[in-house]
Amino acid sequence: KVGSREKGLPPGPPTLPIVGNLHLLPAEFIHYKFTEWARQFGGIYSLKMGSGTAIVLTDAAAVKELLDKRSATTMDRPPTHLAEVVTQGLHLVFARYTEKWKILRRAAQAILTPQASARHLPIQQAEAVQLLHDLLQSPDSFYTHIQRYSNSVILSVLYGKRAPRFETPETVTFFKTEHEWVTLLEPGATPPLDYFPFLKYVPERWASWKKMCQFVRKLQRDMYFNLLDKTQERVRRGEGNGSYVETLVERREELGLDREMLGYLSGVLIETGSETTSSYLQSLVMALVAYPEAQQKAHDEIDRVVGEHRMPTLDDLQHMPYVRAVILEAHRFRPTAPFGIPHCTTAAEEYKGYLIPAGSTIFINLWGIYHDPELYEDPENFIPDRYLLTENGTKPGVDSSDLRPTLAFGAGRRICPGLHVAQDSINLNVMNLLWAFNFNKATSAEGKPIEVDTWDYVTGLTSKPRSFKCKITPRTPEKADIIQHEFLGAVDLFTKFEFDLCPEDQEYIAKSRGQ
Numbered sequence: 001k002v003g004s005r006e007k008g009l010p011p012g013p014p015t016l017p018i019v020g021n022l023h024l025l026p027a028e029f030i031h032y033k034f035t036e037w038a039r040q041f042g043g044i045y046s047l048k049m050g051s052g053t054a055i056v057l058t059d060a061a062a063v064k065e066l067l068d069k070r071s072a073t074t075m076d077r078p079p080t081h082l083a084e085v086v087t088q089g090l091h092l093v094f095a096r097y098t099e100k101w102k103i104l105r106r107a108a109q110a111i112l113t114p115q116a117s118a119r120h121l122p123i124q125q126a127e128a129v130q131l132l133h134d135l136l137q138s139p140d141s142f143y144t145h146i147q148r149y150s151n152s153v154i155l156s157v158l159y160g161k162r163a164p165r166f167e168t169p170e171t172v173t174f175f176k177t178e179h180e181w182v183t184l185l186e187p188g189a190t191p192p193l194d195y196f197p198f199l200k201y202v203p204e205r206w207a208s209w210k211k212m213c214q215f216v217r218k219l220q221r222d223m224y225f226n227l228l229d230k231t232q233e234r235v236r237r238g239e240g241n242g243s244y245v246e247t248l249v250e251r252r253e254e255l256g257l258d259r260e261m262l263g264y265l266s267g268v269l270i271e272t273g274s275e276t277t278s279s280y281l282q283s284l285v286m287a288l289v290a291y292p293e294a295q296q297k298a299h300d301e302i303d304r305v306v307g308e309h310r311m312p313t314l315d316d317l318q319h320m321p322y323v324r325a326v327i328l329e330a331h332r333f334r335p336t337a338p339f340g341i342p343h344c345t346t347a348a349e350e351y352k353g354y355l356i357p358a359g360s361t362i363f364i365n366l367w368g369i370y371h372d373p374e375l376y377e378d379p380e381n382f383i384p385d386r387y388l389l390t391e392n393g394t395k396p397g398v399d400s401s402d403l404r405p406t407l408a409f410g411a412g413r414r415i416c417p418g419l420h421v422a423q424d425s426i427n428l429n430v431m432n433l434l435w436a437f438n439f440n441k442a443t444s445a446e447g448k449p450i451e452v453d454t455w456d457y458v459t460g461l462t463s464k465p466r467s468f469k470c471k472i473t474p475r476t477p478e479k480a481d482i483i484q485h486e487f488l489g490a491v492d493l494f495t496k497f498e499f500d501l502c503p504e505d506q507e508y509i510a511k512s513r514g515q
């Protein structure tokens with residue numbers, strides 16, 4: 001019967017005819033609801049989405065078995081009609097398990113290997129220095145400084161062209177396009193097309209989402225292909241600088257990429273690479289402000305290992321167990337993708353006596369795993385020390401062998417291909433920020449400390465704190481001098497990524513470099 005739960009499925013909340021459990025799903029913070037149900041129905045339960053089925057995994061052993069080990073039948077994505085209309089199967093994240101996805105994924109992996117990621121390290125390091133420099137100049141704008149940082153890194157890695165300001169035209173275009181795309185994808189913004197397919201056939205005059213899809217499609221294509229064409233033009237002028245797109249173009253035939261795929265692959269990587277890393281860093285700053293004791297311990301360790309007279313390097317991290325614990329705890333405390341990105345089964349699977357039908361959507365409820373009181377002591381608080389006690393931060397005595405440090409990046413053959421770039425970026429910036437600054441509560445006009453609300457988040461597929469106030473001050477004048485010195489020292493590298501800049505960017509560059 002449509003909407004009721006078939007025999008053999010894992011348990012779940014009671015259903016209604018036709019809609020199943022759809023009426024119970026909130027439009028926002030779906031992971032809180034997923035977690036509430038997990039505490040009631042267990043680590044594996046099912047939801048009826050109209051006539052379809054979703055399985056929610058809040059159990060690391062189930063993720064390992066079903067998504068890592070049985071990846072061959074769980075690596076599809078569920079149908080997303082909007083993504084299909086807007087990107088026609090070329091969006092690496094939403095693409096079904098098709099030939100197109102295989103080609104895009106292979107190309108993404110070929111170029112985001114740890115070795116390739118290491119090649120891009122110098123520009124990442126230089127951009128991270130600019131982040132520190134920007135924070136010295138205007139600490140209150142930390143939120144957008146972080147966004148500029150991650151957007152500029154990914155633009156440089158992909159297209160060899162950086163964004164010196166948050167207002168740099170490419171960055172502005174990216175955020176405008178991204179905003180429209182995310183708004184279109186928001187649950188509730190459009191009718192539930194994937195659960196009630198007949199809605200797709202409603203004529204355009206009654207379905208305004210169809211116009212929106214065309215609008216977003218145009219915005220994305222304009223941005224993607226403009227960036228691609230300009231990069232290719234520059235390479236033809238002999239001004240290549242080893243960017244990702246150059247490598248893709250060189251290896252185009254071997255990788256089987258046509259122009260459409262080239263444009264979409266790189267464009268989608270800006271989207272996935274930009275907001276994830278910056279959301280993580282914004283959450284980290286929030287946690288440091290809210291948990292001064294943890295910040296103090298990290299400061300003490302970094303002072304012991306790196307000291308006053310130089311900036312940290314990636315090699316230092318191996319000597320800093322507490323900072324490594326801070327990095328893992330930030331993923332746990334506020335995961336960037338709190339319910340992963342849904343997978344879909346291509347064949348029926350049996351697990352622990354349950355039957356998971358072919359075509360089921362599978363969610364990894366990362367939030368629920370990371371906030372499970374059975375696994376973690378006091379899971380609602382930011383306590384990096386837990387990762388000093390046990391490898392996975394779990395309570396001593398708990399078997400955590402199914403957890404792994406990369407769980408925040410998903411599972412199986414869909415695991416985040418940007419993992420190495422992201423980890424380098426995160427490691428570098430967490431060390432830099434802790435070395436350079438104190439993060440404290442801002443004070444109100446009446447001189448009272450302004451508390452940060454660590455629950456004030458925006459969520460869609462990814463999750464980030466809403467812009468908040470805090471006070472960021474350099475830890476010593478010497479450190480401020482070193483940052484300034486390193487910033488000027490990075491100018492030669494920056495210039496290799498500065499092409500066709502608008503007059504405002506040129507003016508900013510001249511001014512900030514004292515030229």
Ligand code: HEM
Pocket residue numbers: 092093094105108112268269272273274276277280336337340341342343408409410411412413414415416417418419421422
């Ligand atoms: C804090 C940083 C990041 C986190 C936490 C993160 C997390 C994730 C997660 C959870 C998934 C879904 C995996 C699955 O389906 O099981 C994913 C997919 C993906 N990520 Fe990341 N990511 C991050 C940074 C990046 C970066 C820097 C890039 C690009 C350079 C990137 C590119 C992608 C792509 C293309 C996919 C889709 C892969 C596919 O469906 O085949 N991510 N990421």
